[in-house]
Amino acid sequence: MFFFENRQIVTPGDLLAEGDYIAGNNTYKDGFRIYASRLGLVEYEGRTVQVVALNTVYIPSPGDQVIGKIEDLNVNGWVVDINSPYKAILRASDALNKPFRQQKDDLTSFLDIGDLILAKVLAFDRTIDPILTIKEPGLGKITQGQIVRVSPAKIPRIIGRKASMINMLKRETECKITIGQNGIILISGPSPEHERLAILAIEKIAQEAHTSGLTDRIAEMIRKEKSARL
Amino acid sequence: MSGKIRLIDENGLRVDGRKPNELRPIKMEVGILSNADGSAYIEQGKSKILAAVYGPREVHPRHLALPDRALLRCRYHMAPFSVEERKSPAPSRREIELSKVIKEALEPAVFLEKFPRTSIDIFIEVLQADGGTRCAGTTVAALALADAGIPMRDLVVACAAGKVDGVLVLDLNDLEDKEGEADLPVAYMPNLGLVSLLQMDGLLTIEEFKQALNLAIEGCKQIYKLQKEALKAKYIAIKEEVETCLQS
Numbered sequence: 001m002f003f004f005e006n007r008q009i010v011t012p013g014d015l016l017a018e019g020d021y022i023a024g025n026n027t028y029k030d031g032f033r034i035y036a037s038r039l040g041l042v043e044y045e046g047r048t049v050q051v052v053a054l055n056t057v058y059i060p061s062p063g064d065q066v067i068g069k070i071e072d073l074n075v076n077g078w079v080v081d082i083n084s085p086y087k088a089i090l091r092a093s094d095a096l097n098k099p100f101r102q103q104k105d106d107l108t109s110f111l112d113i114g115d116l117i118l119a120k121v122l123a124f125d126r127t128i129d130p131i132l133t134i135k136e137p138g139l140g141k142i143t144q145g146q147i148v149r150v151s152p153a154k155i156p157r158i159i160g161r162k163a164s165m166i167n168m169l170k171r172e173t174e175c176k177i178t179i180g181q182n183g184i185i186l187i188s189g190p191s192p193e194h195e196r197l198a199i200l201a202i203e204k205i206a207q208e209a210h211t212s213g214l215t216d217r218i219a220e221m222i223r224k225e226k227s228a229r230l
Numbered sequence: 231m232s233g234k235i236r237l238i239d240e241n242g243l244r245v246d247g248r249k250p251n252e253l254r255p256i257k258m259e260v261g262i263l264s265n266a267d268g269s270a271y272i273e274q275g276k277s278k279i280l281a282a283v284y285g286p287r288e289v290h291p292r293h294l295a296l297p298d299r300a301l302l303r304c305r306y307h308m309a310p311f312s313v314e315e316r317k318s319p320a321p322s323r324r325e326i327e328l329s330k331v332i333k334e335a336l337e338p339a340v341f342l343e344k345f346p347r348t349s350i351d352i353f354i355e356v357l358q359a360d361g362g363t364r365c366a367g368t369t370v371a372a373l374a375l376a377d378a379g380i381p382m383r384d385l386v387v388a389c390a391a392g393k394v395d396g397v398l399v400l401d402l403n404d405l406e407d408k409e410g411e412a413d414l415p416v417a418y419m420p421n422l423g424l425v426s427l428l429q430m431d432g433l434l435t436i437e438e439f440k441q442a443l444n445l446a447i448e449g450c451k452q453i454y455k456l457q458k459e460a461l462k463a464k465y466i467a468i469k470e471e472v473e474t475c476l477q478s
Contacts, residue, residue, distance in 0.1 A: 009462045009466065011376060011385060011462065012339075012376050012381070012383070012385055013382065013383060013384030013385050013419065013422070026381065028383065035383070035384070035421065037382055037383065038376075038379060038381050038382075039377070039379070039461055039462075053379060054379070054465060055268070055377065055379035057267075057285075057286055057345075057378075057379060057380075085285065085286040085287050085288060085345060086348070087288065126346050127297075127346075151379070153379065207468065208468055208472055210468070211468065211469050211473075213476075217472075217476075
């Protein structure tokens with residue numbers, strides 16, 4: 001038995017369903033009852049009950065692409081802030097492509113404090129801090145573009161179903177948009193004006209993430225702004 | 231002492247004109263501080279309280295971190311201007327106690343085990359105090375936690391009941407608390423039906439205690455509805471704005 005309509009806003013502790021259902025994201029099960037554990041929109045899909053949260057913190061997960069900032073150096077690598085409760089580690093041997101020798105190699109010549117990097121989470125669990133890698137093509141130091149921060153909860157909405165939203169954004173704003181799962185987005189476009197337009201659109205998506213028909217509305221907004229600005 | 235001031239008049243009404251089982255007018259708002267991860271504000275009668283939540287974040291100092299769950303820290307503080315006579319801004323014995331008590335009232339509601347080695351910090355700032363601040367502080371802190379996106383089993387609501395001039399009353403104000411015979415603050419998780427804070431000051435018979443507890447829980451349930459509305463209000467406002475935009 002369901003107690004709400006699909007996509008209705010629920011608060012922590014709300015009884016969502018009773019019976020033989022599966023507790024999805026942001027819910028918890030007590031016997032045959034499923035409750036919400038976060039503020040968000042409830043979704044009933046088949047036998048699973050889940051809540052699409054309106055605000056979350058970023059918890060790293062292996063395979064996630066993230067954007068981070070070098071915060072500190074230590075003997076064998078860098079400490080990276082990835083907008084999460086846990087500081088990430090990037091090992092020197094990972095970035096150097098050759099064996100790392102402490103006496104000879106100067107870490108700051110590769111990445112210095114304050115640099116932004118695009119990286120992938122290699123490993124993380126409850127007991128160790130997340131470990132990053134930049135060994136894949138396309139990853140590494142960020143040299144150009146603008147950064148927008150949104151709540152990590154809004155990232156799936158910015159990507160959209162089958163990447164519909166992000167593809168529309170890229171097409172309409174002519175910008176290259178790189179999404180970090182940790183809520184940090186890199187935008188680089190043909191001109192600062194194009195980038196500003198993309199930032200405006202992303203902020204609007206984050207603000208109105210819980211409303212329907214968003215992709216069309218954003219597309220319309222971009223076209224209108226584009227003719228006014230460019 | 232209670233003979234000097236009449237707390238219940240001949241019509242059975244209280245000093246501020248309320249019926250014995252009536253709450254003070256309550257106003258709540260969520261997400262009002264942009265620097266905090268979650269925040270909320272409450273006005274309950276003349277009491278005005280602000281709450282901010284930071285985290286889960288790294289624990290400082292490091293050695294306090296717990297390997298299996300998050301550390302929940304709470305600071306209840308009264309602003310020097312919150313009471314009639316200036317209160318020293320240094321934490322008093324009472325504030326330290328209330329910080330601990332509120333922390334323990336919220337702890338069972340939060341899924342602390344989901345964020346090992348981190349801390350969740352709650353700051354409760356009383357801007358104006360007129361009784362019932364530990365209860366209102368708990369209510370508003372729970373709202374700020376939910377706003378910060380921290381997973382919770384249920385919201386926590388708190389409300390006091392007590393006895394003034396021989397009558398059991400709900401949601402005492404400062405005068406009733408000081409001049410009355412008993413005060414019974416209760417924190418409650420309405421969906422789970424669990425009590426997470428129960429204190430008593432003064433004298434009640436066992437029968438009166440049972441009635442007062444039920445009265446306080448009824449009060450909690452009323453506040454709970456307002457709390458839920460306040461949480462949703464921010465997002466419903468955006469949704470309605472979008473819908474009216476579409477229609478025009």
